[in-house]
Amino acid sequence: MSVVKINVLTVNPEMREEIEKRFAGRAGLVESAEGFEGFELLRPVEGQDRYLVYTKWRSEEDFQRWTQSQSFQRGHAEAAKDREAGHGHGHGHGHGHGGPAAAGSELWGFEVVQSAGPKQG
Numbered sequence: 279m280s281v282v283k284i285n286v287l288t289v290n291p292e293m294r295e296e297i298e299k300r301f302a303g304r305a306g307l308v309e310s311a312e313g314f315e316g317f318e319l320l321r322p323v324e325g326q327d328r329y330l331v332y333t334k335w336r337s338e339e340d341f342q343r344w345t346q347s348q349s350f351q352r353g354h355a356e357a358a359k360d361r362e363a364g365h366g367h368g369h370g371h372g373h374g375h376g377g378p379a380a381a382g383s384e385l386w387g388f389e390v391v392q393s394a395g396p397k398q399g
């Protein structure tokens with residue numbers, strides 16, 4: 279059964295462009311992961327302030343394996359660097375160079391119980 283993992287990122291308005299740029303530069307890192315089925319970066323447009331990082335995986339195990347992989351850890355190294363340096367606990371403060379661009383994050387997990395797509399033909 280596929281699972282959906284959504285990382286919910288709080289992004290200050292002045293950091294939107296920066297965070298989108300960072301994602302654009304790293305999207306390729308997830309594509310070759312085993313069991314990876316899809317990724318979307320969802321920009322809030324109806325007054326919400328949080329981006330959704332939507333990812334879909336063949337199984338929970340595939341997702342877990344990816345988060346423990348070098349590829350994931352390399353892709354998130356900039357944010358992690360800041361934490362190691364002791365600038366808070368995963369809550370950035372919105373500066374542009376290095377360090378986290380997000381002001382906070384929350385992981386939501388789901389099992390896909392029903393789905394549909396457009397009719398073929």
Ligand code: HEM
Binds near residue numbers: 383
């Ligand atoms: C659902 C799985 C994911 C989890 C649990 C996750 C985890 C995180 C966390 C906790 C942050 C916030 C770091 C911070 O600024 O404090 C973050 C930011 C980020 N993530 Fe992910 N992520 C996921 C998926 C992805 C994917 C698929 C990509 C690439 C396509 C990606 C690329 C990034 C980038 C570029 C940032 C901005 C980092 C920065 O502030 O420099 N993430 N992620």
